[in-house]
Amino acid sequence: MSSRTGKQTIVLERPPVVIGGAAIVGKKEGDGPLARYFDQIIDDEYFGEKSFEKAESRLLRDTLVKTLEKCGKSASDIHFIISGDLQNQCTAANYAFRDFQAPFLGIYGACSTMAESLAIGAVFIDAGAAEMTACITASHFCSAEKQFRYPLEFGYQRTPTAQWTVTGAGCILLGKQGNGPRITRLTCGTVIDMGIKDANNMGAAMAPAACDTILKHLEDTGRGLDYYDLVLTGDLGSFGRSILARLLRDNGVDPGDRYDDCGCMIFDLERQDVVCGGSGCGCSAAVLSAYVLELMNQGKINKVLFVATGALMSPAWIQQGDSIPCIAHAVSLENTP
Amino acid sequence: MSMKVTKHEYQHLVKETMPSSRVLRNVLAAFVTGGLICALAQVFFMGLEGLGVDEETAYMLTTVIMIFLGALLTGLNIYDKIGKFGGAGASIPVTGFSNSIVSPAMEYKREGYVMGVGARMFVIAGPVLVYGIFASVVAGLIYYIWTQVM
Numbered sequence: 001m002s003s004r005t006g007k008q009t010i011v012l013e014r015p016p017v018v019i020g021g022a023a024i025v026g027k028k029e030g031d032g033p034l035a036r037y038f039d040q041i042i043d044d045e046y047f048g049e050k051s052f053e054k055a056e057s058r059l060l061r062d063t064l065v066k067t068l069e070k071c072g073k074s075a076s077d078i079h080f081i082i083s084g085d086l087q088n089q090c091t092a093a094n095y096a097f098r099d100f101q102a103p104f105l106g107i108y109g110a111c112s113t114m115a116e117s118l119a120i121g122a123v124f125i126d127a128g129a130a131e132m133t134a135c136i137t138a139s140h141f142c143s144a145e146k147q148f149r150y151p152l153e154f155g156y157q158r159t160p161t162a163q164w165t166v167t168g169a170g171c172i173l174l175g176k177q178g179n180g181p182r183i184t185r186l187t188c189g190t191v192i193d194m195g196i197k198d199a200n201n202m203g204a205a206m207a208p209a210a211c212d213t214i215l216k217h218l219e220d221t222g223r224g225l226d227y228y229d230l231v232l233t234g235d236l237g238s239f240g241r242s243i244l245a246r247l248l249r250d251n252g253v254d255p256g257d258r259y260d261d262c263g264c265m266i267f268d269l270e271r272q273d274v275v276c277g278g279s280g281c282g283c284s285a286a287v288l289s290a291y292v293l294e295l296m297n298q299g300k301i302n303k304v305l306f307v308a309t310g311a312l313m314s315p316a317w318i319q320q321g322d323s324i325p326c327i328a329h330a331v332s333l334e335n336t337p
Numbered sequence: 338m339s340m341k342v343t344k345h346e347y348q349h350l351v352k353e354t355m356p357s358s359r360v361l362r363n364v365l366a367a368f369v370t371g372g373l374i375c376a377l378a379q380v381f382f383m384g385l386e387g388l389g390v391d392e393e394t395a396y397m398l399t400t401v402i403m404i405f406l407g408a409l410l411t412g413l414n415i416y417d418k419i420g421k422f423g424g425a426g427a428s429i430p431v432t433g434f435s436n437s438i439v440s441p442a443m444e445y446k447r448e449g450y451v452m453g454v455g456a457r458m459f460v461i462a463g464p465v466l467v468y469g470i471f472a473s474v475v476a477g478l479i480y481y482i483w484t485q486v487m
Binding site for chain 1: 358417444445461
């Protein structure tokens with residue numbers, strides 16, 4: 001049974017196994033440095049649907065089906081689907097799974113949703129409430145632009161700290177038994193608001209949340225950051241990444257070269273015109289489910305701290321002049337001998 | 338272990354280390370883009386005058402042509418690229434105004450012609466219209482009172 005250690009960390013006594021994962025992404029992500037790790041790259045931004053909202057939903061559904069296929073499982077093996085996206089009321093996920101018979105939990109943590117989903121799924125399995133859970137999130141550039149920013153064809157310049165919402169989805173199947181990396185610790189973050197009001201500077205808004213969760217994780221577990229082969233935030237972008245590194249150093253933790261950010265990895269920042277890098281809950285989900293999982297399964301890395309970060313605002317709150325509350329959840333994935 | 342940084346210190350750190358806009362590049366791009374759009378309008382204006390159209394009608398027709406071009410280039414997925422390059426140089430001329438109306442109209446077509454296109458068409462241009470018309474009413478009133486008094 002899961003137990004608590006320190007202030008915010010959960011120790012999983014019978015650590016759930018990552019049975020497998022899959023990621024499907026759009027064309028731009030398929031032109032990026034991680035292209036060969038993704039299971040499918042789809043050029044049509046509508047994914048064969050009639051609107052961007054429906055495309056995002058389709059993306060979630062197809063990614064789950066692809067994951068089940070890869071793992072040799074069927075939909076009836078899943079005891080819970082835990083999923084979220086960036087649309088209002090999590091509708092992409094709600095509509096995606098209306099034809100599945102599995103119990104469904106829709107969650108929202110902005111770009112941190114994948115870590116939140118893994119945390120809930122892992123505790124459910126450790127508690128004996130489920131044999132298998134599907135943790136899956138997606139984002140779509142076009143539906144996110146429509147909801148949070150401007151129409152696609154509106155001509156304007158992005159600010160130097162802007163990020164590019166990833167069109168993609170990542171799914172991870174967690175199970176009680178099997179081979180694969182295990183989820184051993186979870187550190188759920190508190191809502192951190194350092195007073196940043198610029199919705200085009202989400203990296204800077206979210207970096208303190210990531211810092212706080214990492215510090216709490218280290219304190220609660222008694223581990224040093226060097227315990228991990230890879231510490232991965234998602235998605236601070238290049239500016240947020242540099243600020244987080246600075247915050248960690250100021251707090252006596254050296255991030256070294258084991259630290260990277262999903263938003264900086266999924267795109268080539270020099271070549272792909274994405275300003276500070278990727279964002280959206282499909283970004284860290286796709287990087288984790290495809291790239292990180294592959295590296296762990298090959299044994300190239302064995303201990304990963306996945307720290308997904310989310311900016312928990314809406315356009316209405318920003319227009320009313322309020323600042324951006326942020327969150328980060330840390331998931332410790334380990335290849336156990 | 339909690340973060341050793343206050344809100345104030347953090348905001349200061351962000352402000353200090355934030356990458357800044359390439360002001361010179363943006364200003365030059367806006368100058369060239371805006372200038373070219375206006376020069377093109379001038380060509381149409383002179384052409385119309387050359388065809389014997391009177392000055393006032395030529396002004397009006399030139400504006401109509403430029404609005405049409407802005408809408409056409411928006412529909413062809415070109416104006417967003419001009420806007421990305423030229424910034425204010427592309428958004429201030431009437432072609433940019435046209436872009437700001439046509440782009441939401443395209444985006445919200447899926448929500449239907451009433452609640453989608455109709456309701457959302459002016460989501461960006463709305464403030465310009467409201468305050469533009471308000472300012473012209475105020476200017477008109479001042480002009481009227483001025484001419485009555487003088």
